[in-house]
Amino acid sequence: MQLASTSTQRTYRYVRLGIIGAVAAIFVSLIAIGTTYGWPTSISALYYTPGRTVFVGALFAVTLGLLALSGHSLEQGLLDLAAVVGPLIAIVPTVIAEGDVPGLTGACPDTAPCVPVEYLPDIANGMVTFAVIGGAGVVLAVVLAIVQKTVSKGLLAVIAIAAAIILGATLWWAMSPESFVPWAHVVATGTFLGLMAVVSVAAAAGAGGTSFRALYLVFAVLFTLSLFFVAAVSVLNLVGADPVGETGVPLILVGECAALGLFAMFWLAQTAQKWDEVDPSII
Numbered sequence: 001m002q003l004a005s006t007s008t009q010r011t012y013r014y015v016r017l018g019i020i021g022a023v024a025a026i027f028v029s030l031i032a033i034g035t036t037y038g039w040p041t042s043i044s045a046l047y048y049t050p051g052r053t054v055f056v057g058a059l060f061a062v063t064l065g066l067l068a069l070s071g072h073s074l075e076q077g078l079l080d081l082a083a084v085v086g087p088l089i090a091i092v093p094t095v096i097a098e099g100d101v102p103g104l105t106g107a108c109p110d111t112a113p114c115v116p117v118e119y120l121p122d123i124a125n126g127m128v129t130f131a132v133i134g135g136a137g138v139v140l141a142v143v144l145a146i147v148q149k150t151v152s153k154g155l156l157a158v159i160a161i162a163a164a165i166i167l168g169a170t171l172w173w174a175m176s177p178e179s180f181v182p183w184a185h186v187v188a189t190g191t192f193l194g195l196m197a198v199v200s201v202a203a204a205a206g207a208g209g210t211s212f213r214a215l216y217l218v219f220a221v222l223f224t225l226s227l228f229f230v231a232a233v234s235v236l237n238l239v240g241a242d243p244v245g246e247t248g249v250p251l252i253l254v255g256e257c258a259a260l261g262l263f264a265m266f267w268l269a270q271t272a273q274k275w276d277e278v279d280p281s282i283i
Contacts, residue, residue: 009276012069016271019065022058023264027257029054038102041250043260044094044185048101048116059090075202077158082195084134084162088169088188091126093119094234095182115181123181127173134166186234190227193259197223200266212273219266226259 029051030043040046046055066083069076095113098105108114115123141159145151173180197220204216233252 013271013275015065015068016267016274019062019267020264020271022061022065023260023267025054025058026260029058030257033102039253040102041096041100042094042252043256044089044189044252045096045101047093047119048096048104048107056090059086063087073202073206074154075199075206077154078195078199078202080158081161081165082192082199084165085188085191085195087126087130088184089192091130092123092181092184092188094185113182120177120181123173127170131166131170134162134170138163138166186231189234190231193223193227193230196263196266197227203266203270207273210273212269215269216266219262219269222262223259223266226255226262230255230259 026043026046030040030046033040033046033049033051037049040049043055046052063083063086066079066086069079093115095115096104096107097113098108100113101107107116138159141162145155145159169184172184200216200220200223204213204220207213207216230252233255
């Protein structure tokens, strides 16, 4: 059956569905690892399991999807910034302690959580790539804005903030790797969730009097709560507290699953709301 819609409309539909699919892939990988090898203490710990390929690949797919949805609204500008932060979650793994990852023993020389030294070259390669491609992306964004005559104060502000994030992360890694390696994953994840909370508020403002307005406000509250929850438990993990729930389930795994589920539900709502829009950009 032929679709009575434009190619652009179909592309935006598929990009949004693709983001949902990438999140689903992470959940499937987590379940496969948990039922086959044992449950890691967090979704981020998939990096140290056979699920690493799916985990990292899905995060980069989400990043590309967020960039592809770029438009002229505050919401899209915030999503662009989330896309800049997203790769850092994949490039820099979370710290782990003994027993956090099934089958991985002796990774850290003492009792303190760490990123095993054998992964440091991976981080170095990823950060060099992040700096080069990120810098080139900033330059390209400026050139495209000039060529397409879309230069505006809002766009320039987003580009400037993106450049600051890329430069700041690169300098942090280059000048203080001893603090960057254990903390960058937590900071990137917290920043991403914070941006999604603000995106939800912006989406609510753009939803007018529709039922989606209330839904996006609920997402904003839940994203904020998940941000504080994941941040608090992550800090406890970093200091070796290893918090778990009453059932013995690691709280960080619960928090990350909730945050990732919220992200998927947000995009389900976005897909439903904007399914029939020919031009998804909000001017």
